[in-house]
Each structure stands twice: as structure tokens, then as C-alpha cells.
Amino acid sequence: MALTKCRECGDKVSTGAIKCPHCGVKNPALSTHLTNIIAALGVIVICIFLFVYISKGCDALFESSAPKAAPKEIKFGLSESERRQIWHEMIVAEDRATQEGEAMYPVTVQNANRELLEKQTEEIMVRVEKCRDELARKYGLTRQQLTRIVAEATMNDWPMPPLPD
Numbered sequence: 259m260a261l262t263k264c265r266e267c268g269d270k271v272s273t274g275a276i277k278c279p280h281c282g283v284k285n286p287a288l289s290t291h292l293t294n295i296i297a298a299l300g301v302i303v304i305c306i307f308l309f310v311y312i313s314k315g316c317d318a319l320f321e322s323s324a325p326k327a328a329p330k331e332i333k334f335g336l337s338e339s340e341r342r343q344i345w346h347e348m349i350v351a352e353d354r355a356t357q358e359g360e361a362m363y364p365v366t367v368q369n370a371n372r373e374l375l376e377k378q379t380e381e382i383m384v385r386v387e388k389c390r391d392e393l394a395r396k397y398g399l400t401r402q403q404l405t406r407i408v409a410e411a412t413m414n415d416w417p418m419p420p421l422p423d
């Protein structure tokens with residue numbers, strides 16, 4: 259059987275000893291055994307800490323050496339104020355498209371029917387689509403990018419432009 263130190267007197271005892279032959283303490287190897295486990299755990303914990311610390315340090319090193327990402331406010335090559343401008347233009351153009359569609363197919367309480375409402379809606383939709391295509395072309399954006407600007411406006415609650423009556 260292996261030898262270890264007695265937890266009480268420090269003399270050599272068998273790991274399986276029930277009683278220390280030197281000082282007579284019960285289970286002399288037990289606590290040394292536990293101490294060893296605790297010490298081993300401590301070493302593991304320290305290793306984990308060191309590992310995390312070092313890997314974090316490495317990350318910081320890589321981050322600082324990596325090229326800086328474009329500032330957050332630049333999207334699709336446009337600053338936030340430019341995107342706000344585009345969004346304003348779109349709101350105004352769509353408002354105009356709606357008014358034009360309503361003027362082409364005026365719906366009143368007297369003449370209101372489903373067919374007329376559908377025609378008016380379709381007319382507005384076609385005009386709105388045209389507005390968006392033109393705006394996308396004007397600023398060299400895809401329709402998807404334009405949609406993302408609209409989403410950004412909604413998300414960030416950008417103020418609506420003043421609309422003509």
C-alpha cells in the first residue's frame with residue numbers, strides 16, 4: 259500500500275491505515291487525501307482562470323490589431339443623416355402617390371364600393387412601387403436596402419417629415 263503523511267504528526271503512514279502508528283490519530287491518511295484533492299481542484303481552478311485570462315488577452319490583442327470596422331452609423335455607404343433624408347423623400351413621395359391615387363379614383367360616402375376601392379388601392383400601390391424604384395435608383399440602393407432604411411426609421415422612431423396638406 260502507498261505511503262502518505264499523517265495529517266496530524268506528518269510522519270509516514272499507509273494510505274489505508276485506520277490509525278497512525280506514530281501519534282494514534284484515526285484515519286491519518288484521509289484528510290491528507292482530501293487536502294490533496296482540494297489542492298488539485300485549486301490548481302485546476304487557477305489553470306482555468308489563467309486560461310480565460312490569457313485567451314481574453316489574446317482576443318484583445320487580435321481586436322486591436324484587426325482593422326477597425328466601419329463606424330456603426332454608416333450603412334450602404336450612407337451616413338445616418340443621408341438615410342434620414344432618403345426616408346423623408348420616400349414618405350413625401352408616397353404621400354403624393356396616395357393623393358394622386360385618391361384623386362384618380364375618388365371614393366366618397368355616396369359612391370363607395372369594393373371595386374372602386376380596389377382600383378384606388380391598386381393605383382396607389384403601383385405609384386408607391388414606382389416611387390421606391392426611382393428613389394433606389396437615385397441613391398444607388400437596392401430595394402432591399404431601401405426597405406432596411408424604412409425598418410431603421412421605424413425601429414428608431416425617426417420623426418416624420420412635415421407633409422403638405
Ligand SMILES: [Zn+2]
Nearest residue numbers: 264267278281
Ligand atoms: Zn500521526
